[in-house]
Amino acid sequence: MQSLDILIQNPNLAQPLKDIATKVKDGTRISFDEGVYLYQNAELSYLGVLANYIREKKHGDLTYFNRNFHIEPTNICVYDCKFCSYSRMIKQREEGWEMDVDGMIDILKKYDDEPVTEVHITGGVVPKQNLDFYASFFRKAKAHRPDLHIKALTPVEYYYIFKKAKLSHYDGMKFLQEAGLDSMPGGGAEIFHPEVREKIAHDKCTAEQWLDIHEQAHKLGMRTNATMLYGHIEEFWHRVDHMERLRQLQDKTGGFQAFIPLKFRNQNNQMSDVAEVSVVEDLRNYAIARIYLDNFEHIKAYWAMISRETAQLSLNFGVDDIDGTLDDTTKIYSMAGAEEQTPAMSTKELVDLIKYVKRKPIERDTLYNVVTDYTEHVFEDDVKPSYYKLPVVNP
Ligand code: SF4
DSSP states (O other): OOHHHHHHHOTTSOHHHHHHHHHHHHTOOOOHHHHHHHHHHOOHHHHHHHHHHHHHHHHTTEEEEEOEEEEOOBSEESOOOTTOSSOEEGGGGGGOOBOOHHHHHHHHHTTTTSOOOEEEEOOOOOTTSOHHHHHHHHHHHHHHOTTSEEEEOOHHHHHHHHHHHTOOHHHHHHHHHHHTOOBBOOTTOSOOSHHHHHHHSTTSOOHHHHHHHHHHHHHTTOOEEEEEEESSSOOHHHHHHHHHHHHHHHHHHOOEEEEEEEEOOOSSSTTTTSOOOOHHHHHHHHHHHHHHOTTOSEEBOOHHHHOHHHHHHHTTTTOOEEEEOOTTOOOHHHHTTOSOSSOOOOHHHHHHHHHHTTOEEEEEOTTOOEEEEOSSOOOGGGSOOSSOOOOOSOO
16 A cells, blocks of 8 residues: 555544545645645654655656756845845955956856756846846857857846846846746745745845746746755745745746745854754755655755765655756855755766755756666676776886
């Protein structure tokens, strides 16, 4: 009998938890109140059974990753998010960096002979990096390497850029898509509800603006991701409210690919007095996201943020994607106090990490097309030499 059936038949399980488990088995959506109930009452083991059932129904053992690198054009920012460990305000400019288009292209060129499929671009918001700046970069990047997928910026940057350029969200996205932009990552969502958003990110785009920019991108045929920054001053129902707004937009457009819960880290920011949540809470959160977001194909964990070990564990709690090789090109996680201070993994390391927990490693491109199935792949380093070279004493 499947572990989900065993759960449902357990006479000691509370009736609401049995009802939710039955819904999951039947493929029926759970309600807002049930989402909150799970956060308040469900144990990790229960959540793991439900989330893993959904994960395996959707993807079996397949576990996705991609080969990518980041460009972070600036860490200076006009905004003042309290949880941000990354940005240097305009007044701290001497501690920051601000690239020009050619500097960004130089980084891109370093990967000319590498089999990467994606460049992920994100950073702070500064006046100089405006619509023309990014359009020029996208055009040059595409001219140099047309096959490289450009996944860039978030509604936080776009809202600022389009407002200055006096363009609607739709026209702005269309202009940049025509310049070479392929898709949008999920950042800047934080917690949508104004009760929390106004305390942690009071001056950047609102939930409605964030969601509208994604909606316009979806209308243009772009695929995007969505994040949620959890584990700080929000309550459980704020998290469910956040996911509910995403679920509704996804019903409307179908344009989201992955949901990515981001753990609040408390180093080097204005919220350092807020304690971080435990790994158990991280896993519960992944699992509830997998259960709640029935119309999202993928739940992603950033291994660089939560550690390699927690990423492995998360694969039993609804996660089917652990992001990319990164090549030590992002400072966002390490500056916030993540365990990985120089995040980079070779393809072999990522494949081994996934295989070690008995899942099947699949290298994907940004749109989840399979690039390589590593399930049966043997790396050269894995093959033991059949003879050993003796040292040459007198050459
Ligand atoms: S989170 Fe983003 S928008 Fe907010 S201060 Fe940091 S870099 Fe700026």
